[in-house]
Amino acid sequence: MHEKFKRLGFILPRVANKSVDSSVKKEQKVVVDLSDRELVRKCQAGNLEAFQGLVAKYYQRVLMVVLGIVRDRDDAMEVAQEVFYKAYSRIRHFRGRSTFYTWLYRIAVNQCIDFRRRQKREPAESNEGMDEVPDEHGRNPSDVIESAEFLKRLYAAMESLTPEHKAVIVLRAVEGLSYKEISSILGCSEGTVMSRLHYARKRLQEKLAPYL
Amino acid sequence: MTMDCKSVMEILGAWLDGEIGARESEAIRFHLESCASCRAAKLRLERVEESLSAAVKAQASDVSWPQFWSGVERRIREESERRERLWSWLRPGSYLRRLAWAVPLAVVCLLVILLAEQYFFRWRLGPNLSSVAAVESIDGHGFNLALFGEDETNTTLIWLFLDEEEDEPSAEVPVADTTF
Numbered sequence: 001m002h003e004k005f006k007r008l009g010f011i012l013p014r015v016a017n018k019s020v021d022s023s024v025k026k027e028q029k030v031v032v033d034l035s036d037r038e039l040v041r042k043c044q045a046g047n048l049e050a051f052q053g054l055v056a057k058y059y060q061r062v063l064m065v066v067l068g069i070v071r072d073r074d075d076a077m078e079v080a081q082e083v084f085y086k087a088y089s090r091i092r093h094f095r096g097r098s099t100f101y102t103w104l105y106r107i108a109v110n111q112c113i114d115f116r117r118r119q120k121r122e123p124a125e126s127n128e129g130m131d132e133v134p135d136e137h138g139r140n141p142s143d144v145i146e147s148a149e150f151l152k153r154l155y156a157a158m159e160s161l162t163p164e165h166k167a168v169i170v171l172r173a174v175e176g177l178s179y180k181e182i183s184s185i186l187g188c189s190e191g192t193v194m195s196r197l198h199y200a201r202k203r204l205q206e207k208l209a210p211y212l
Numbered sequence: 213m214t215m216d217c218k219s220v221m222e223i224l225g226a227w228l229d230g231e232i233g234a235r236e237s238e239a240i241r242f243h244l245e246s247c248a249s250c251r252a253a254k255l256r257l258e259r260v261e262e263s264l265s266a267a268v269k270a271q272a273s274d275v276s277w278p279q280f281w282s283g284v285e286r287r288i289r290e291e292s293e294r295r296e297r298l299w300s301w302l303r304p305g306s307y308l309r310r311l312a313w314a315v316p317l318a319v320v321c322l323l324v325i326l327l328a329e330q331y332f333f334r335w336r337l338g339p340n341l342s343s344v345a346a347v348e349s350i351d352g353h354g355f356n357l358a359l360f361g362e363d364e365t366n367t368t369l370i371w372l373f374l375d376e377e378e379d380e381p382s383a384e385v386p387v388a389d390t391t392f
Contacts (some may be wrong), residue, residue, distance in 0.1 A: 064271075080280070212259060
């Protein structure tokens with residue numbers, strides 16, 4: 001599949017890497033944005049293959065944001081797929097005033113907030129998906145147990161935050177977006193982003209204090 | 213510019229995010245060099261965010277592309293089929309075909325409703341015939357009769373008009389001759 005998209009000129013999912021030199025990062029971003037514009041234009045003309053290219057490029061990043069807000073893995077899959085379906089059905093209304101991924105993240109965050117509100121109204125039977133910790137092959141067993149325990153506590157601490165607070169911390173810590181980008185996604189001021197981040201971080205630190 | 217621990221803790225996160233001005237940023241760096249407790253706080257903050265990021269990334273990378281795309285494609289296909297069904301229902305040709313049986317059906321329904329109303333329910337959908345008053349008149353020889361009947365109050369009025377010409381003595385009636 002990846003070969004197919006390389007041939008079509010699509011850039012594969014790029015995960016924000018903090019260690020990458022900033023100038024290189026900037027250059028990559030411009031290439032990605034130009035490509036996005038072209039793909040969006042094709043999507044608006046009804047080209048499903050171009051949309052497939054956009055999904056291939058962003059599905060992991062959207063999934064990461066959704067996983068950070070919606071705890072259950074299966075729920076997160078459903079929500080992330082719904083995000084792309086919504087993006088597809090609304091792409092004709094995308095005017096390019098913001099970047100495509102900002103627009104996409106806005107749909108993702110709104111979808112997650114809606115999902116959590118619905119979930120609150122209709123409590124789920126089981127919500128243990130995020131308790132599955134990632135594979136930790138080749139590590140000291142005591143480290144694995146310790147980190148598994150820590151992750152469990154981390155997820156529990158995340159659950160104590162509102163979806164809006166989760167969204168800011170995920171967009172910042174996982175996606176590495178700037179306050180300006182986050183404020184554009186959430187439709188609030190940079191000051192609000194800063195104060196929400198401060199609150200979320202403080203809350204997580206308090207909840208995790210015995211394990212840090 | 214010097215900063216105390218409390219001020220540093222307030223903006224430590226923003227400083228790590230690179231969202232603090234150069235002057236404040238320098239002051240925090242200077243403070244961290246000399247303050248072990250703020251350095252520890254910085255490490256705690258970094259650990260929490262790195263753990264969250266690593267966990268979420270690991271979970272997302274477990275999801276394969278075909279698995280993900282099939283879900284998105286299914287939604288798009290279902291929506292497209294739904295639109296197709298809606299469009300075929302609204303298409304002018306089939307719309308007129310449907311009208312062929314829809315018009316008589318509507319007429320029959322209307323008749324059924326009106327009959328049901330008249331005989332069973334008395335919803336008073338149509339004109340209220342029971343309150344209609346009727347005036348009839350009968351012309352007779354030398355008189356006129358008019359009848360007014362009103363069902364609701366069970367009232368009947370009768371007018372009798374006598375022909376005035378007949379009542380008055382005719383001018384042409386021969387006057388008795390008194391000359392005998």
